[in-house]
Amino acid sequence: MPNCLESAGNFSSAMPQKCNHLFVDSSLPDLAVGLMLLAGSLTVLCTCLMMLVKLLNSVLKGQVARAIQKVINTDLPSPFGWATGYFAMLVGAGMTFVMQSSSVFTSAITPLVGLGMISLERAYPLTLGSNIGTTTTAILAALASPGDKLASALQIALCHFFFNISGILLWYPLPCTRLPIRMAKALGEQTAKYRWFAVFYLIICFLLLPSLVFGLSVAGWQVLVGVGSPFLILLACVAVINIMQSRSPDRLPRWLQSWDFLPYWLHSLQPLDGLMTRAMACCAAYCSGSQGECKKKSPEVKVRKGLPKPSVFFLEEWSPPPRLSSQVNILPTQPASRL
Numbered sequence: 476m477p478n479c480l481e482s483a484g485n486f487s488s489a490m491p492q493k494c495n496h497l498f499v500d501s502s503l504p505d506l507a508v509g510l511m512l513l514a515g516s517l518t519v520l521c522t523c524l525m526m527l528v529k530l531l532n533s534v535l536k537g538q539v540a541r542a543i544q545k546v547i548n549t550d551l552p553s554p555f556g557w558a559t560g561y562f563a564m565l566v567g568a569g570m571t572f573v574m575q576s577s578s579v580f581t582s583a584i585t586p587l588v589g590l591g592m593i594s595l596e597r598a599y600p601l602t603l604g605s606n607i608g609t610t611t612t613a614i615l616a617a618l619a620s621p622g623d624k625l626a627s628a629l630q631i632a633l634c635h636f637f638f639n640i641s642g643i644l645l646w647y648p649l650p651c652t653r654l655p656i657r658m659a660k661a662l663g664e665q666t667a668k669y670r671w672f673a674v675f676y677l678i679i680c681f682l683l684l685p686s687l688v689f690g691l692s693v694a695g696w697q698v699l700v701g702v703g704s705p706f707l708i709l710l711a712c713v714a715v716i717n718i719m720q721s722r723s724p725d726r727l728p729r730w731l732q733s734w735d736f737l738p739y740w741l742h743s744l745q746p747l748d749g750l751m752t753r754a755m756a757c758c759a760a761y762c763s764g765s766q767g768e769c770k771k772k773s774p775e776v777k778v779r780k781g782l783p784k785p786s787v788f789f790l791e792e793w794s795p796p797p798r799l800s801s802q803v804n805i806l807p808t809q810p811a812s813r814l
Contacts, residue, residue, distance in 0.1 A: 524582045531586045544592040560600040560647070567604025568611075577609040599656055603643050610636040669744055671751050 498508045535543065550559045571580045581602055587593040593601075613635050617628035646652055666673045691699040716731060724732045734742035 520578075524578070527579070527582055528586045531583060532590065535587065535590065535592065540590065540592050543587065547593050548597055560597075563597060563600040564604030564607065564643070567601040568608035569604075571605040571608025572611050575612055577605040580605045580608075595656060595659060599653065600647065603647060606639045606642070607636070610639055665744070669748050669751075671748075672744070 498511075501508075503511075550556050551562065567580065571577050574580055584593055584598055584601055588595060588598050610632070613632040614629075617625070617632040620628040646655060662672075662676065666676075688699070688703075691702055716727070719727055720732060730736050740746040
């Protein structure tokens with residue numbers, strides 16, 4: 476790539492020069508160019524991932540699917556059965572290191588889980604191993620840093636590595652701590668029942684909730700603690716009551732053994748589903764109305780107005796030719812004479 480800085484003598488006297496890129500001759504600001512490139516890269520990434528998923532769905536069938544299901548879901552021999560999950564982590568880390576992308580690896584195993592070839596319990600350690608494998612890129616980049624920056628670069632890379640290791644130690648070693656598996660099953664059941672729930676979940680968890688936390692943190696830690704603490708306490712109480720309702724409801728008061736005392740929209744997604752269904756029906760009706768408007772401008776209408784288009788005609792305007800009356804005298808045919 477061409478250098479964007481040309482030094483004359485020393486670095487302090489370097490004169491900035493324009494970089495050669497796609498928008499070098501445009502008058503757009505850097506923010507607009509960055510947003511356009513970000514949108515384009517995300518579009519290309521999502522398109523490639525969708526094509527990858529469709530390709531795997533079409534290829535992994537028959538004997539290939541059975542072979543993958545038999546190999547991946549098989550546990551290690553009896554004395555080492557407990558180490559099967561950790562071996563799956565090593566496999567996930569190795570595959571991610573080879574592909575240099577945890578997104579590609581997780582997107583590849585997702586359709587396999589959907590097809591039933593990989594169990595959710597086996598996909599979980601594979602994903603955790605993928606999170607470890609993706610840290611190798613940062614470690615390799617840190618090792619290529621200059622000597623005076625090597626220590627700082629390695630510190631950042633190792634922070635990334637040990638952060639993922641701490642997540643594994645927190646959510647995997649004990650079976651009772653593998654909450655992501657149960658949460659994934661619950662969210663999957665809700666998404667299978669309400670298809671719009673997946674988009675709703677993504678908007679809430681990845682857009683609205685982080686924006687709310689960021690806004691409260693900007694206002695000050697006092698505001699963040701004052702608003703966040705009651706919310707966390709309420710969330711913990713709801714979780715404890717749900718666990719007691721499913722395991723030992725007799726220990727709860729009679730009115731707390733179910734959430735029926737609350738308004739229906741607070742403990743069920745059915746009212747929201749009805750609202751979403753009506754909204755989609757309105758959109759469908761609007762689209763069908765637009766199509767009706769388009770049909771009024773179709774070529775058939777032009778034929779009705781007399782415009783030349785002889786290849787188009789209407790069945791309702793076509794009348795069959797009149798039948799010959801049965802009383803019409805038909806001339807007798809003359810026998811052919813031989814030469």
